[in-house]
Amino acid sequence: MTEFQSKIRTIQWTDNCSRMVDQTLFPSEYKYVDIKSGDEMFLAIRNMIVRGAPAIGIAGAHGIVLYAMELAKENLSKEEFITKLLEKADYMKTSRPTAVNLMWAVEKQKEVIKNSTKDISGIIEELRENGIRLENQDIEINKKIGDFGAEVVPKGATILTHCNAGALATVGYGTALGVVRSAFAKDKTIQVFADETRPRQQGARITTLELTMDGIPTTLITDGMCSYFMKKGMIDMVVVGADRITANGDTANKIGTYTVAISAKYHNVPFYVAAPLSTIDTSLQTGDEIVIEERCREEVTHINGKPVCADGVNVINPGFDVTPHELITGIITEVGILKPDYKKSIAEAFGM
Numbered sequence: 244m245t246e247f248q249s250k251i252r253t254i255q256w257t258d259n260c261s262r263m264v265d266q267t268l269f270p271s272e273y274k275y276v277d278i279k280s281g282d283e284m285f286l287a288i289r290n291m292i293v294r295g296a297p298a299i300g301i302a303g304a305h306g307i308v309l310y311a312m313e314l315a316k317e318n319l320s321k322e323e324f325i326t327k328l329l330e331k332a333d334y335m336k337t338s339r340p341t342a343v344n345l346m347w348a349v350e351k352q353k354e355v356i357k358n359s360t361k362d363i364s365g366i367i368e369e370l371r372e373n374g375i376r377l378e379n380q381d382i383e384i385n386k387k388i389g390d391f392g393a394e395v396v397p398k399g400a401t402i403l404t405h406c407n408a409g410a411l412a413t414v415g416y417g418t419a420l421g422v423v424r425s426a427f428a429k430d431k432t433i434q435v436f437a438d439e440t441r442p443r444q445q446g447a448r449i450t451t452l453e454l455t456m457d458g459i460p461t462t463l464i465t466d467g468m469c470s471y472f473m474k475k476g477m478i479d480m481v482v483v484g485a486d487r488i489t490a491n492g493d494t495a496n497k498i499g500t501y502t503v504a505i506s507a508k509y510h511n512v513p514f515y516v517a518a519p520l521s522t523i524d525t526s527l528q529t530g531d532e533i534v535i536e537e538r539c540r541e542e543v544t545h546i547n548g549k550p551v552c553a554d555g556v557n558v559i560n561p562g563f564d565v566t567p568h569e570l571i572t573g574i575i576t577e578v579g580i581l582k583p584d585y586k587k588s589i590a591e592a593f594g595m
């Protein structure tokens with residue numbers, strides 16, 4: 244396995260709380276915050292102090308430990324404790340709607356709660372251990388994704404990415420940027436073009452920051468520029484992350500990903516999605532069934548707190564779009580690169 248070490252650790256269970264990088268402060272500050280209660284975690288996810296599908300999954304898992312620690316102080320019977328904790332777990336899943344990793348990780352904690360034979364303090368210990376196990380597993384899975392993905396990166400490639408599917412969207416290596424890291428470990432001549440990714444500018448604020456920290460050559464472009472550079476033959480492949488992939492391969496990712504995929508198809512540029520199996524939601528058949536998060540108007544009307552449009556103009560702000568499976572060259576997972584027909588390859592990956 245590639246031993247490229249990123250300097251970044253996005254989230255970690257430490258000293259009885261969840262320590263995470265506050266991603267609302269980028270790029271001016273790189274600061275850790277300690278999340279000490281379940282409700283604080285709910286808000287950290289909703290307000291995007293922590294963001295990126297796998298990272299909010301781990302945050303959700305930590306949040307259940309925090310809720311459990313709070314309920315333990317309430318003098319409840321074991322049955323009352325379990326009932327209340329399962330309700331809190333379902334509430335945690337509503338902090339953001341689109342990335343399925345949040346629901347997946349909270350469900351993993353619910354299994355621990357339901358199956359435990361221990362007393363209340365034993366259940367808390369099992370939840371804590373499971374949270375830490377999911378954290379460490381995330382990095383291992385990302386490295387496997389990175390290694391499979393690196394095999395399809397041409398020598399000296401320029402890789403376009405959208406949003407941030409990097410160490411800062413996961414525990415510490417990345418999915419799309421995990422592919423970049425693993426490829427860079429083998430070939431120092433590759434480089435990245437990063438889409439700015441309006442409205443929240445995760446590409447500009449987060450992707451350029453983390454790639455620069457790890458010494459990977461990066462060029463920032465605005466979202467509308469991708470077709471221009473593809474036409475010039477300057478992009479060899481696209482790799483993006485995912486928030487939810489349905490049984491047929493349709494993929495929800497940050498708004499604007501669909502536009503990049505259409506342009507890639509037109510210009511014959513391979514378009515890859517890199518994601519762990521926990522991002523695949525086989526309960527949904529097509530992307531039409533994915534709930535797309537609507538975010539606040541200020542993300543569009545303001546940049547850094549300053550208005551960029553006429554006061555009172557109408558705004559619509561969907562956080563994600565769905566790229567149809569026909570536009571996707573391959574889905575890079577920890578068990579290999581899934582290829583079309585996705586219904587078949589996804590079902591096989593899940594042993595269905």
Ligand code: MRU
Binds near residue numbers: 405483
């Ligand atoms: O709204 P965000 O910043 O949480 O959206 C993140 C993305 O869309 C990422 O590309 C996706 O979660 C993949 S992260 C490995």
